[in-house]
Amino acid sequence: MQSKHRIFAEDLLLAAEGEDHFDRVPDSLVLLIFNKLADARSLGRCSAVSRRFNALVPLVDDACLRIDRVIPADAADGGDALGGLAGGPRPRAVLSHLLKAMLQAVLKPFAHCDAKSAAHKHALLQQGQQQHHSPAQVLKNFSSIRNLRMELPVSDVGTDDGVVLKWKAVFGSTLQSCVILGGTKVERAASGSANASAAPPPAPHADAGDAAAAGGPDDSGSIPESFYTNGGLKLRVVWTISSLIAAATRHYLLREIVKEHPTLEQVALTDANGQGTLSMGRDQLREFRDKPLAAAAAANRTQVPACNMKLRYAPLLELSDGTRIHGATLVVIKPVGDAAGVGGRKELDEFVAGAFDGPFREAVAALSKRRTYLLEMNGF
Numbered sequence: 001m002q003s004k005h006r007i008f009a010e011d012l013l014l015a016a017e018g019e020d021h022f023d024r025v026p027d028s029l030v031l032l033i034f035n036k037l038a039d040a041r042s043l044g045r046c047s048a049v050s051r052r053f054n055a056l057v058p059l060v061d062d063a064c065l066r067i068d069r070v071i072p073a074d075a076a077d078g079g080d081a082l083g084g085l086a087g088g089p090r091p092r093a094v095l096s097h098l099l100k101a102m103l104q105a106v107l108k109p110f111a112h113c114d115a116k117s118a119a120h121k122h123a124l125l126q127q128g129q130q131q132h133h134s135p136a137q138v139l140k141n142f143s144s145i146r147n148l149r150m151e152l153p154v155s156d157v158g159t160d161d162g163v164v165l166k167w168k169a170v171f172g173s174t175l176q177s178c179v180i181l182g183g184t185k186v187e188r189a190a191s192g193s194a195n196a197s198a199a200p201p202p203a204p205h206a207d208a209g210d211a212a213a214a215g216g217p218d219d220s221g222s223i224p225e226s227f228y229t230n231g232g233l234k235l236r237v238v239w240t241i242s243s244l245i246a247a248a249t250r251h252y253l254l255r256e257i258v259k260e261h262p263t264l265e266q267v268a269l270t271d272a273n274g275q276g277t278l279s280m281g282r283d284q285l286r287e288f289r290d291k292p293l294a295a296a297a298a299a300n301r302t303q304v305p306a307c308n309m310k311l312r313y314a315p316l317l318e319l320s321d322g323t324r325i326h327g328a329t330l331v332v333i334k335p336v337g338d339a340a341g342v343g344g345r346k347e348l349d350e351f352v353a354g355a356f357d358g359p360f361r362e363a364v365a366a367l368s369k370r371r372t373y374l375l376e377m378n379g380f
Helices: 004-016 027-037 040-047 051-059 094-129 135-139 232-253 255-260 282-290 345-353 359-368
Strands: 062-066 147-152 164-171 175-183 185-187 266-271 276-280 307-318 324-335 373-377
Touching: 027 040, 027 051, 040 051, 040 062, 040 135, 062 135, 135 255, 164 232, 164 282, 175 232, 175 345, 175 359, 232 276, 232 324, 255 282, 276 282, 307 359, 324 345, 324 359, 345 359
Parallel strands: 062 147, 147 266, 164 276
Antiparallel strands: 164 175, 175 324, 185 324, 266 276, 307 324, 307 373
16 A cells, blocks of 8 residues: 555656646536536636636536625616626716826826836726626626526615515516515514414504404405505505516616527526515526517616506414414516416416425415405506
8 A cells, every 4th residue: 555655746746747637527527516616706716727717617507696786877887787796986077087197198207206106006096997897797708608696785675674575576578477475574483482383462563454363363364454544555565566676677687698698598686685586587588588678768677567466465374383474465466468477377376386485485375375356557
């Protein structure tokens, strides 16, 4: 049996002769590793390691891009409101460029007087002028992406403490289907409690009808009259419109990426908090490329068509793990004239049932059994 010292010496000898053991690993295996890595920033660093990596990184199938910041549309390069992976403020105006050029021309003869100071100032100037890199710019070197996941740093829709609001939308050239789950208050079961699912008294700020449910859940499926009079319905309308605007804004921001990456088969644009997810599959991406995008007037988002909505409500929803959701609401949205929105009725039901994970999936299943209320909404 060879000693470790001898094996190590042989490795050094092979390295000195110019042989790299990693070169024995086939490209297909390296690509498999890169696909597991997925993170676009890490893949970018890998491409700088060697010529081989630089040639293989653009061939990955799976990529995940996490956005550092969201910047105003008028401050982003190319009108893309998704901030990039680095950057500072852009030059403000043409006049500032002219003044800067004049000053540089005047001061150039004296630059040799203080070379270090000039180099330092030049570095600061370059740092201040560094532009944001949009997601399209970051992904432009990836030529074979099939599955793309993008993550925003924050949620689009702000909510009060204790409120739960989650949504998932499917878009082609426009909205196809959307499901929204909300609750005015969520109470988690105490860990290790022998009576974790015992019903505590309703909170003073709980939603309309919660007080009536203090003695037990309302199994009639009817919405209490107070739901319409104390702002409960108005709150759900705000949730719905805000979620649709967030989804339409994300959809609009994907137009350049989808155009430049014809190999895409699946796209998901979510946020770090997991509040909402925009999803596009192979059929939706094909439609997105083939049909013109209808942008909303004076807004950087896709126009939302007139929709039918199915609302289901429970004053108090108790789940098997002891979680209690006050004012639990499920809204399923589809465009007017679309029989189902996602393929067919069965596909739509499957989409709604699998939209969320964990206890929220159980909440959707429970709410789906309750009475349905139909609403209509104009396009915007």
